Amino acid sequence: MEQALYRAAILTFEELGFMFPVENNDGAELENSASVNVSVDFDGTISGRLVLQVENSVLPVLAANMLGVDESPEEDLMSDVLGEFANVICGNALPSIAGKQKIFRLQPPQIVVRFDSDENPSAEARLQLDEGRANVRLYVN
Amino acid sequence: MALNILIVDDSAAMRSIIQKTLHISGLELENVYQAKNGAEALQMLEENWVDLALVDINMPVMDGETLINHVRENPDLADLPIVVVSTESSEARITQLRAKDVEFIHKPFAPETLRETVFQLTGVENGTSTLSGGNFDF
């Protein structure tokens, strides 16, 4: 499950973000104060939530790259970029975790100001980019 | 022939990426319409001539699959060429969608893939790749 999450996250950063992520298994937790979280709920054969957390230094570069512009866009559009990004990771990770014939429904992404969970994620992918760090957590119910 | 294209996606960022791709594809465009969900798209389709629709699946209010069903059941719209642009990677779902006579592009996609599919569906000759771009330095 962890490998599937890494694969989906790396593919999305490369293809949609034009960024170059490497696995960072030993990376520390990201501080809530210095990062942005977005979550995508899903249901289907398995249900749960995917949470993407990126450091503040990553988001403006990611947004400008994705949109193909030089300046980072305004805040609303940046949040939308992050949501769509999480959505793409989630849509790519789920079938390789649960099986290619399984059907899922993804809910619209939600920006979460701080994300605290006592629960351990079912799988986690920690990535190091040139611009900072990003974590993807998958919680399966 | 200048094309009228409708982009249906709940993400403003994705609509913007698709719109940019269309504009730099070397296509002759008349109008590029944008809708945030299937319901908005249906209304636009009733009010405007559209040559091709690019449709996301997971959207609030009305999802892409429901939109496609409405379009295929409406005699005035039934022949509309549709490209589903979605994160969907379930083979079962893709098979279901293809049965509704749509093309499929998987997110994340290279803009070149989108251009190629649009060229194929609209029967436009594949031209050159680029358009001169506003303030860019090359």
Add this chain to the structure above:
Amino acid sequence: MKVSKQPDDVLITYALGSCLGIAVYDEVAKVGGLLHVMLPVSTVNPAKAADNPMMFVDTGVPELFKACYKAGAKKERMVVKVAGGASLQNNADKDQFQIGKRNFIMLRKLLWKNNVLINSFDVGENYSRTMSLDMATGEVVLRINNKETRL
């Protein structure tokens, strides 16, 4: 970098490994160019970049386009073809720097930001490529293991 408007020229770049070959051609002006870049970003070595900007994707590619404009090419007519970016290690997992992949991601970002799409490409894998651009036709040919294919 080579730029030409002579129809009897054939521009060639040899043995592209992790390097990228970028061919651009304007069929109307019959102007084209071929660039061989080695590394993704010039910021890793500003001294080298000042000395030879053509080594890097981020500084070399704009120079290639500008040199073609100077020779009469127009951006909206330019056809862009790309080859190389291989990982020549026997085992891709051991290629920890993945320069070939980085080069191609950097190129795609740069072109996307500058409103340019690639017409065709052959990148990755683990073999070396020789790339040529025929100035009379704009045809790009790749030679891989002594076999020629059109890109």
